[in-house]
Amino acid sequence: MATTLARRQRSDGERSRQKILRAAANLATIEGLEGITIGRLAAHIGMSKSGLYAHFGSKEQLQLATIDTALEIYDREVVEPAQATADPLERLRLLYDRFLDHVERRVFPGGCFFASAESEVGMQEGPVKDRIAAIQRAWSANIAQLVREAQAAGSLPGDDEPAQVAFELDAYGMMGNVGFVLHDEPLYLEHARAAIHRRLR
Amino acid sequence: MATTLARRQRSDGERSRQKILRAAANLATIEGLEGITIGRLAAHIGMSKSGLYAHFGSKEQLQLATIDTALEIYDREVVEPAQATADPLERLRLLYDRFLDHVERRVFPGGCFFASAESEVGMQEGPVKDRIAAIQRAWSANIAQLVREAQAAGSLPGDDEPAQVAFELDAYGMMGNVGFVLHDEPLYLEHARAAIHRRLR
């Protein structure tokens, strides 16, 4: 059904679309999702506004597709490398290690795409906010589940509520990101690493 | 010298200026400092664009004055109540208690003005970014100094670097704020309180 109605994507169109989305994901961490304008984005990649518009029905559709693109990159940079181990405690460590590493390498120029977007869209309403909130919830739930498993395996003390530990770990990641970006100072990532290390032992 | 050249402020002008700045500080936590437009702000308070413009030389001047206004409110709501005690550990507890309380009471509708602004301006350049960065640095330094004093007084273990403790406390505040706003969920503030309680003992 969906296949029948779907637009026939040409290879050059697919290349253009990916180029647009990657540029949008980068720009979003500098100017915000809402701060991106079609005109500036088009100029940035050397394309006309209407050419860009052919790929998305609206600015909102562009924003939603940008989020999906950022999520794919995040999965590739952070989530998938942590699958290398089945041990829950080791996986937690790897997740945050990859997280801070991708921030430091400026995979997205303005740090973590999602840390940035969560702050930006907090007070908004609509599908963009809903999508960001859902992604954050899923991430947090995944961390809490790993904490639960590590506690069951005896790797972590069992006296803390998993959601509380997940909150604290996310807090270190968030503050490490914000501080690193705001002050262009790697020391904030070191603080985050030290805090995570201390919390996960 | 400055007094001689300064513009003679009328009482009605001062009232208008404060009204503008208070509205701007509130809107900044919803739409961002850059997301505020002169037109929408003017309409929001029932004033003309050019009437508003008479108070500020430029949008940037408006943003800087907005930051100053937010800082006054923050001092009143968070910093000054903590001066009630001279004990450094007690002061730390009070600072974060007041911080989370002002977020929960939505003193600014979108949570902490500075948490929001720090995320937003991280990748920008100019006086607005510099001002936000300076305020964050001063806050962090103050927290670290209080940690140092509490350690010297024997109220906190002396084995942690004060800047590391300050980082972790700020992390809880930041994540508590972001989570509360994004999900409209007080549980995030409870997580923050529990984390701060655990860290300050």
Add this chain to the structure above:
DNA sequence: AGAGTTAGCACGACCGGTCGTTCTTAGAAT
């Protein structure tokens, strides 16, 4: 393999609206 067809892709021009800013004028506070 080549020709014809289809529709995806991209452009420039255009639309009504909004942006930050400037100017002029008139009422009001001091």
Add this chain to the structure above:
DNA sequence: ATTCTAAGAACGACCGGTCGTGCTAACTCT
């Protein structure tokens, strides 16, 4: 009397989005 305060009008630039046109990739048919 002076000048602060505020409004309306206007400017050029830019916003998201639309429309008509022409090039090009992919598909079908011979």
